[in-house]
Amino acid sequence: MCGIVGILGSKPVAEDLIEALRRLEYRGYDSAGIATVENGHLGRRRAEGKLRNLEDRVRAEPLSGRSGIGHTRWATHGKASETNAHPHMSDKVSVVHNGIIENFRELRAKLQAAGHTFDSETDTEAVVHLVTEELKCCGDDPVAAVRSALAQLKGAFALAILFAGHDDLMIAARQGSPLAIGHGDGEMYLGSDAIALAPFTNAITYLEEGDWAVMHRSGMEIFDANGERVERPIMRSSAGLQIADKGNHRHFMAKEIHEQPEVISHTLANLIDMAAGRVNFPDLGVDLSKLSRVTISACGTAYYAGLIGKYWIERYARVPVEIDVASEFRYREPPLPEGGLAVFVSQSGETADTLATLRYCKSQGQRIASIVNVRTSTIARESDAVLPTLAGPEVGVASTKAFTCQLAVLAALAIALGRARGAISAELEQELVGALMEVPRHISSMLSDESVYEALAHDLSRARDVLYLGRGVNFPLALEGALKLKEISYIHAEGYAAGELKHGPIALIDESVPVIVVAPKDELFDKTVSNVQEVAARGGQIVFVSNGESDEVGCDVVAHITIPDVHPFTNPLIYAVPAQLIAYHTAVFMGTDVDQPRNLAKSVTVE
Template structure:
């Protein structure tokens, strides 16, 4: 959730870059910087902390350039220092970057052979150095960027500023958003419409894989195959006070597509990507190693996030977990040992039932922790320690990016608990962290199933009842899938543990019953597919969500297979939420319902 801005201007841009960055403060940051061209040379100003520190530095050391880029950084690789702050620069190019370059170590190893050595701890510098080498080999800026982009693995947005090119910015998008703004004698670049609202309302949103050459005269956009393409120009309704839908029809769609970026942002808080370890920033009033049990409670989608996390804590940390829906938890009056840990999950931090459960546990002498998106909320204020999910404002009532942020944070906490309890070795921790770091890219790839899912959703919109099946940590994802479909399409749906199919739900199966099976190729896939065959034998209409390996084991009795990237079983539940969300969304669109504000529902449930 770093913020990127750029201006190809007709007057000095540094002050306006800082103003634009202020409109991106809601995305979170720990350092900031700008770079401009002065007499053809790259000049930078960077500062730790708040934008006021950068503004103060510019007041004493102003920049006069008419073209520039700016950035607010949330540290991922390397500490939040001025040295690691963006823009990163060589003598030939300056860049700003939002996202994660997964293969930066491989890039740096290759660059070192030619004497190109990093000066920072960041993944971003590898991109600046690679472009610089291409320029030194004779490539012009466009060719240098085109060649570099083909080397990068990850989910990212990038903007490039070049020495001696006083009218040129190049931007690229793969998984993280970027918008191009049109002025009369200027052009603009921003992470979202809010940043550009004071300058222009005429925007073009880059599509995934696009890269753009921006001059004062306009923009040329190329796709991932380097072919020139036309992207729609539209009028934005964003202002400095409003979150904009971008080029999406609904906020829910926008928030689904933000997930490569929001997952990266959450990871940046919990994971030291350079060291490949989890690094909890919060001071813990408890010791994971001394806990005998973890108690979790939440409502709705947040409860399903906790249900997935139960598998993680028990498997990777060997920590027993109790989880209950908050509206039932306190009425059981469960006995809780003083000094234990209770964890509460809530996007808003104001959910009444969850707050009541928290107060019950606090009264039982428990350590109280919360996982929230709103740090000023009541649940956060009444917690002994707060774990933020940092996904930014979520407008759609049906939770999407908050869920994957919650899961990402919970996965990180499970790793931390596993290390503290001696259940994970340093090498095992590093491997799990690598799987988390690859997740934004996998999510971006999973979003590529949308066209196929739209066709399936059109048929699904005619159903009266739908079953979702999953096993192990996919069981809570099946429950979440059914909830999403009910919430926004108003179609009756139920989620079941796949092994429970024969204990009742199979009686519902006929040729009119869509059965959505969530079964990536983990250690349980064979058993889940066996349950699926029971559905097929009774004429059920099966929609299978799996990866290539899982699809290879399936017979001919499946109506549709939605392929997601093959990832480890650890992160597969997070990835599997993506097609589940898209399926619910597009079904609701075909049904003509109010997707962002479904009937009878509220974003934050503040009553019992």
């Protein structure tokens, strides 16, 4: 979601602020801006759209301040416009903000009654005027003003605040949205994550929930939610080593699709004793043999990974799995078994709904395991055990390599549970592990020729609606394939369980509707083929994704995407790749912004 940066520098910071914001573009945004303190006064430049618009603005109207804050905004309160873009300012205070101030309407009414004039539609501007008002009551003491203001804010937020007349001061606060402080030589930095700060420092302090920090060039003081002085460790970040450009790929999404053989290998190597053919799973702090139920929660693509995990765990470990999207789970407040295991899946480790659900499960006595790509994230830090996906930074908004790495971890978890419960033998464990070890090779072979996807893209680009069908463990893949297509191509797509076709979706099918069928040749293949024939009888345009032969369908297909023969256990990892490539090439052909699709954000850190 939105990105925050801040610099207390030894030279003009405008250029460096923009560079730091560029490293946060992967989060998604619709406007950007910076503000600096210059000769005791606050100066600001903002622009709607991409960062290049802000660069042009700053080039035409330079800012020379040595302390500054910056922001990339994804619209929540108020439309995308320069007026609503951050930073927001009064004559004394400038603020950038991630998250949502839930009580901004009450604050706004109170502040307007006190004589403050609001220029934007945003909740953030209430913070500006609140701190400004508190300055009047606190003898123009910025620290005291922020302390008082924070006590009045309700919601999830990260804040960076500058003050007129204070060139060597920045105050940061974190409640529900991440913030990282970077340490330099006579300089200090602030960012939504370490990636933004990588060009300047690798010495990082992460603020904990409720923390706020008073920063000077010489260092900082951190206070907790109770206003007590606290110490937080300085960590060494490798984010700068991990960030790379697109290489020889046109988009980050393409690069990340092609990175999957490597990153899946890394993820599996962390969980599997490849020599022994066994899962080498970390201690989760709970007796896996006695679990009565596993609870999984996630959002978006991570939720679909969790659905596949449900199929695997129930089949191979013979333990029931409860799964729900986190935004529903957190308000449903279901009863949970004593001593149960709750698993949370999140690429960023900062997903607000997933984090709230985690905290609910923890309050109910559940053991918490998280599958995350950022081991220093809030979800990771609040978990009893972390099962990392070693995907590296995923810049494209539409998740690809993070999804398949999540599947790799869930597959290993299913095997570990199955062995602990005696549901699978040592021989079957070796068979399943061996199948997982082959996945990177099979994916690499599939990525060697993408011509079939390029040709298919021409046909799909003309469609208004696309259906995806799958059975069993392939049903979540149909959901994920549909999500990918609509995320980046903006074509309406829906995924269905193939057996549900006659229960409504078949009414949509005519000669203008492509139907993409995920149909590995498994025990459900013949039933899926029967559904395909029903589609063909109504003129539907069939795209057959299978390791079976197209003549086994018994009808014409417009495209056959041939998949390698693999163990049925690993089908979801293998069949995820064509779903990604179908979406990617269709979006490229249509000319959409593949890496930063409209209205979407990489990390959803507000409800």
